[in-house]
Amino acid sequence: MQFDILHRDNGTAARAGVIVTDHGVIESPFFMPVGTAGAVKALHIKDLSDVVKAQIMLSNTYHLYLRPGADIISRAGGLHKFNGWTKPILTDSGGYQIYSLGDIRKFTDNGVVFQSHIDGSKHVFTPEKAMDVQRELGADIIMAFDECTPYPCDEAYARKSMKRTHHWLKRCVTRFEETACPHGYSQALFPIVQGSVYPELRVESARFISGIGAEGNAIGGLSVGEPAGMMYEMTGLVCGILPDLKPRYLMGVGTPANILESIALGIDMFDCVMPTRNGRNGMLFTRNGIINIKNEKWKDDFSPLEAEGEVFPDLQYSKAFLRHMFISKEILGPMIATTHNLGFYIWLMKEARKEITLGTFAGWKERMVKQLMQRL
């Protein structure tokens, strides 16, 4: 994997660059639609690629390991062959799932014992296992096995957990170096900074992660319920320490405003379920603000979803029609909303990139943040 910074903004830490992988080029900053089980819910890969114009998708080790199983995907020739997505893929390691699994998991010295959310069966995940499975899945970028701390989290636990993540990282790196992708192309391993909302821990973790010399670095454990200001503070702090010339990935973020603010702090990569999940639940992100399409006030609004929009559904469907689809529980409702939201997110990233290139990102961002988060 190769990363080059092509432009830097005037007045913020934002940068525009390019990542080259064996499955193609990605222009940064970028947003990765989440396709947990190997597919972005409610979307064909053709729409993901040609309509939404996603450059890369994210998938999940935990889910694919449980079902259909890494062996099946490996026998298919890797995840790209299995799901038909020929562009880059990033897989998350399963650390976040173990966090969100709550009380059906427990930590051991070796790794994590957890129960499947599907059938309750017991499984053990270790750093080595996370690497082995991700090698078989064959994503272009794979993530270290970490522990995502909840919010709030006391400092003693956050420190202990961070140390564990660091320790696990070393094991991940060792295993990663001992193995190769069985499908014949290269993979990059990204380590993850933790440390909850404690500046000293974040600094310590960012330094440790930087020392690994990875091809890219991620920030985890944020956007788990802490105030946005705290998230920006931690992100800015960590960005100041992580290598400048490597891509920075802020995991799980976020709202359009969160993303623009984080780009300004030096983040290049994002993923979030918000455009897809909230879309399926009737929330539309638009250039003018947020719409809850199920609200009665849209019932006779025949204006297009987004008059200035460039994505297929924007002009094709009216608000009244989409509301009708949702109220009638038609499958097309979630499909339209997902397509629109992802198209919007990716359009927003493209615009951000353009502004960075022009060196005018800061002012544009201020205007957009206010506008995008309004409730319509």
Added chain:
RNA sequence: GGGGGGAUACCAGAGCGGUCAAAUGGGGCAGACUGUAAAUCUGUUGGCACAGCCUUCGAAGGUUCGAAUCCUCCUCCCCCCA
């Protein structure tokens, strides 16, 4: 013509003397959702001057301290036999 069953809030449907402004489901309305156990979950759904009061359980009378629940009568619906 004879016999039987039933009418409950927007709909369906429990309740069968007090703890009932009335279970439950649907529908309606609103909210939540940030590395997806999510096409999910939560709240609300008679009125108001709202820790209380007022008007509701087909209509009208009645019994009772007290009725959606018991009695009388009226109206309408359904089933069976002829």
